[in-house]
Structures are given as C-alpha cells and as structure tokens.
Amino acid sequence: MRELLLMVHPTTGVLAMLCALWVFVEALNASPVRSIASNGASARNRSRLLWGSMLTAVLMVATLISGGYWYVVYYAADKAIILNSAWPFAHSILMEIKEHLFFATLILSVLLPIVVRTNDLALNRGARMLTLVISALIILSSLAFEGAGAVISMAVRVGLLN
C-alpha cells in the first residue's frame, strides 16, 4: 500500500501538470467561430479546454489524496530518517515548503475549470489571459514539487545508506 501510494502521488501530479500544459496550449489556440466550416473545429477546441481543465482538477485532487494519506500515515518514519541523515534540509525546508505551497496549486487547479467553463476563451481576452496565467502557475509549481519530491526521496536513501 505504502509503495503504491508513493507511485500514484507523483504519477497523478505529473499527469495533472501535463493536463495544465494541454489547457495552456488550447487557450493559446482558442479561436472564434468564423464560419459553418470552422464551427466544428472551434467546438472541439472548447471541448478540449473543458476536458483538460477538469482533468487537471481531478488529477490534482487525486495527488492530494494519495500524497496526503501517505504524509499523514507513513511519513513520520521517513522524516526521522531524513532528519538524522546528511540531508536534513530535505524535510526542514523542501518538505515543509512542498506540503504548504501545494494548497495554492490545488486551489489554482480547482479554479481552472471554473474559468474555462463559464467564459468563451475565443472571444474574451481577459478570460484567456486568466486561463493562461492559472495554467502556467500550475505547471511551474508542479515542476518544482516534482523536483522537491525527488530530493526528499533521495534524502531517505542517503539516510538509509548512512
């Protein structure tokens, strides 16, 4: 169970980040319906924006649940190993930042489908800019979390090797 959670957490996190990247690209390419011929293409673009934004939110919530459960139930043992290792900063700085800043990314992920669903990104420059900024913030913070998670995992190994 513990190992499964450790695999699910970064996997759903990366998938959520990729979905946010998908939304970013779709928002850049959002275009108004100009003719009957382009109607289908635009509708598909809006549909993809909706799917991408909802998947971002769902996958980020899955990341919260898997990582949160592991953190609350199993992390204490790893924390003790890290604090006694040569890399105590992996907990005292990286894990502390990661566990608290994640809430900001989670909020942005839930906000994304609200913005996409209630606005026409092809016609509304403000909504398009808002979508681009939200998805960019999700992508950048998720990349930072993935890096921090890798260092925290390595710190456990360093502690065990010592």
Add this chain to the structure above:
Amino acid sequence: MNPSETYVSPSAAGYSIAAVIAIILNTLLTWAKESYPPLLAAMKSLAHHWVVHGVIIALVFLVLGHILSKQSFARRMNGVTLAAYLCVATVLGGIGLVGFFLML
C-alpha cells in the same frame, strides 16, 4: 478595448478573488502555526495539523468564492487584472513560505 472582451464571468471573478485571498491566507496561516505553538497544538487537537490547515484553506476558497460570485462587482472584473493579482499572490505566497522555512 471593449470591456466585454476583458470582463470575466461573475463565477470566474468571485472564485479568482477567493483564490488570491486563500493563497495569501495559506502563507499567513503557515507562519502563524509554525511560530505560535498553541495554535499548532489547537490544530493538532482536531486532526493532523496539515489536514486541518488544508480544510481551512479549502473552505475559505469555496465559501468566499461562492459569496463573492453573487456580488455586483464580480460582473465588472477585468480578467487581465485578476490574472495579475493571482500571479502576484502566488509568487508572494511562495516567496513567503520559502523565506520563512529558510530562516526557521
């Protein structure tokens, strides 16, 4: 520029402002609970402090977002301005957390 091209929906405006407030509150609550042990103890008495922290932030975002979406000003919010607010709040919230734990 036509305002209708930049004004976002009331839901998007309300929840974006709520997100700005929740993100800043997230950093402030972290500072408070890590600096004031009785607050951390009170949160631990309810459940794991991280779970309590998350529930507080989520409730602030959802409840405040719902309330703000119904306000009249939410119909006149510029999406570009909201994007700037969100960007500043997230960057400041992040810098606040990084700086705090580096100095702790």
